[in-house]
Amino acid sequence: MLKEAEDFIRTFYYETGQSEQEMQSRLLEIEIQIVKYGSYEQTIEEITYGAKMAWRNSNKCIGRLFWQSLNVFDKRDLHTEEEIFKALLEHIQFATNEGRIRPTISLFSPHDIRIWNHQLIRYAGYETEKGIIGDPDSIAFTKKCQELGWKGNNERFDVLPLVIQTKNNQPKLFEIPKEYILEVPIRHPEHKLFEELQVKWYAVPIISSMKLEVGGITYPTAPFNGWYMGTEIGARNLADDNRYNMLPTIAENMGLNTKSNASLWKDRALVELNAAVLFSFKEDGVSIVDHHTAAQQFKRFESNEMDAGRDVTGNWTWLIPPLSPGTTHIFHKPYNNEKKTPNYFYQPSPY
Template sequence: MTGMLKEAEDFIRSYYNEIGRSELEIHSRLLEIERQIKKNGSYEQTIDEITYGAKAAWRNSNKCIGRLFWQSLNVFDKRYMQTEEEIYQALLEHIQFATNEGRIRPTITVFSPHDVRIWNHQLIRYAGYKTEKGIIGDPDSIAFTKVCQDLGWKGNNEHFDILPLVIQTKNNQPKLFEIPKEYILEVPIRHQELKWFEELNVKWYAVPIISSMKLEIGGITYPAAPFNGWYMGTEIGARNLADDNRYNMVPIIAENMGLNTKSNASLWKDRALVELNAAVLFSFKEDGVSIVDHHTAAQQFKRFEEKEGEAGRDVTGNWTWLIPPLSPGTTHIFHKPYNNEKKTPNYFYQPSPY
């Protein structure tokens, strides 16, 4: 039995048993899969199998605190698309559908398992420029921004320039596509009480659509399968805008708050970080854009653990990712261990194409 056939059998049995199919139906499907593998070296999954697999992959994602909503994932099957232009249009559809004018919908678009790669880490992300006066924009994007520039893209050298999409099929040269502005929803960050916050001219995009990971289902790997949920506030307020190797906003906010930044004992970092996170949550909610605070997310994860237990499934998790980066000790997750065993279907990192 080949490795692929063994993985296919494990997947089909898990899927069919979960939806109440008979042993006869399982046997029939496995015979068809075996026939395809013997003939072609692989097999084609049905849309139902991909839909279940993508949802189960979210359920099995050890680093994700938002798994309670795994069954709500919208799955778009775009495996038949061959050209970069077709894929680009499908990505725009994904962005538009997922954004939904701010009422974010969890979504995945699955492309062919053969010869399709999206070079972006996320479909929407800000550029980063290394200049003589220091870094402008997102330091985490410097390498990819350079790739885009080498492909002919010209940014505005500003802090929040949206990067283009870079799509590659087969061994062709990657192609670059701009995302029309009307597809991108951004939220200006302001504070309910600290009115000077608006003058910082900080914003963030509404939907985090991861596009650099591969989806593995039943022995089949999909290298291009961008997916999204909605943001947990701390992802923006305690990491993207706060980390000193990202936008590093904490010292600026502390200064504007008049805090004593010369002494760690003043807890200026903590106080500024709380207000930055409060601003992110306030701004998204004011604009009607889906977001969840880390306390609510932890409560939702507890409900996920309970439901999985009721279904007879063990919950795996990566503790270092599940605890929020702000006040983790106030959540139940901080106080319990998790088994970090990796189950399939799942989303996995893959080598960068550049």
Template sequence: MTQLHENIEKQRKEAIEFLTLYKNENALSNQWLRDRLDEIKQEQKYIPTTEELVFGARVAWRNSNRCIGRLFWNSLQVFDERQVETEEEVYKALLRHIEFATNGGKIRPTITIFKPNSIRIWNYQLIRYAGYETEEGIIGDSDSIELTRICEELGWKGERTPFDILPFVIQIGSNKPALFEIPKKYVLEVAIRHPQYEELAQLNLKWYAVPMVSNMKLSVGGIEFNAAPFNGWYMGTEIGARNLADVNRYNLLPTVARIMGLETKSNISLWKDRALVELNLAVLHSFKEDGVSIVDHHTAAQQFKLFEQQEVEANRQVTGNWSWLIPPVSPATTHIFHKPIENLIKKPNYFYQKNPF
């Protein structure tokens, strides 16, 4: 059997498995499934209906082993944009996604799905800060240095501040990637301040409100949608314990420790731990005060426990990647830390894909 025939057979098998799942969870008849499979056989390929695509995207979230926020999987808003053909149309659809998902801070879990195999969004997230290498050190997000350099080669010029919003980089087929600036009115950001340490506000820190992942592909029924940006809302530790704290990101723990007056010459003072907690408190305080959706890691763990209970009641196996599910702050205070969980990959699902650059 050739590789092509193997791929066709694999896609056919996945389509049957997915439609069987769709039938069972939507209480449809066996006759419906037979009729649907006959349609696919006549068309010689599986093209999901919008209803099937909505179901698939939601179940993919339910199956996302690295996500602690799966309790809300069935609330995902799905925009079917498979009719889109041009870069300009993709750009406008992405702006619609940002506006709908942001919702003035009352964030709505959202995914926008474009046609498979032809569209790529080069950005890691739809909204992301640029990173610049300078003689004085890195300005901005060091995780964005490579994409920032590419954007500059394509003609973009940032202001070279720590928080420049990168443009969209959209590619269709083998076309040259196209740049599109994101109008500022679409980007909701939160200024980071602390309820006790007022000097923290003088750092002029901020973070964008909605984490919209755009570099993963959605796999549904044997079809891979390479452009399918999606979002929930932030768990505070994603910003306070990783984005702003990691040494290879904004590396702010020494600065926060200085503001707090901590002894940083010895590890025994636990200055990193204390600074980390206060930085996370600042993030949660700032988002809450601005009315922007966010969840702390203790509440997120409690919500995951409810998700586990729902899955057991539905006779579905709970799967997960333990190392991703435990929060980066005080993981042993959550029930997840103390129990095993099988990292079994089920489809539909979201998968990382090779960078196009």
């Protein structure tokens, strides 16, 4: 812990232009705390910069150009489920910002707090005799919510409750009031069939299942968000055959030949679905970025990092967009997938 704390503090003080004397004083303070208590408490300035650095170091994220704009809420003093729920609602409201999405992270105590949800807002998935209703990726968590007493409506876009656990207590369910959830009905500028399909998606992807590691301290509860890249919804969430699997329905409604792969019906349906997602979000004034613009923004990020004397790490398989990747510069570049800290990491599910 002392080594990781020292590495982080040196970087933090150097990048923020603080003096060597201030840094040495802080390092001594941290060493004393670790020797005495086995850990240390980070200042709000340290944790704020650390969370931003973690975004900068996130190898799978194409949106890192905006790492310095991250809004950081320090919620380490909250310990009851009710207090945490209220803070999560504040996060959702602030991040949503009536559609003008603000990148945000809320940091809770590193001890004895977990959010069971993968994302703060996500749709349920139900196994029924007539097949799966809703999001197949949410089936296991939906069952857990039902075991805890939640009753959904068995519809395609039921928003799951928040499940919060403190210490070894029984987890508690909290319904998110509808006024906090901004959703976008998906329609197409030319094809009316999209409106008939009655598909929608939520505005803000707030990841709540990953942990943040900064300077040797781990925060297992640190929900964070940016805004969507269109393909996340149009080429994955709504398109994957193990998710909402919309491509066959769209293709049939468009009159495409779905009997032959050579007709490229999947590709044509996929393009129109992504066009519909981008059109709908833009029409409703909700922040979103197309994959071509996101790739250009990532190129600027690479240039900025080079100017700062930092190497850009990246996971190529995640950085390339799932639609027309060969049209972006990322597709044609090798990236070093070395994992740096601070960073966000996967962690075992609490259930």
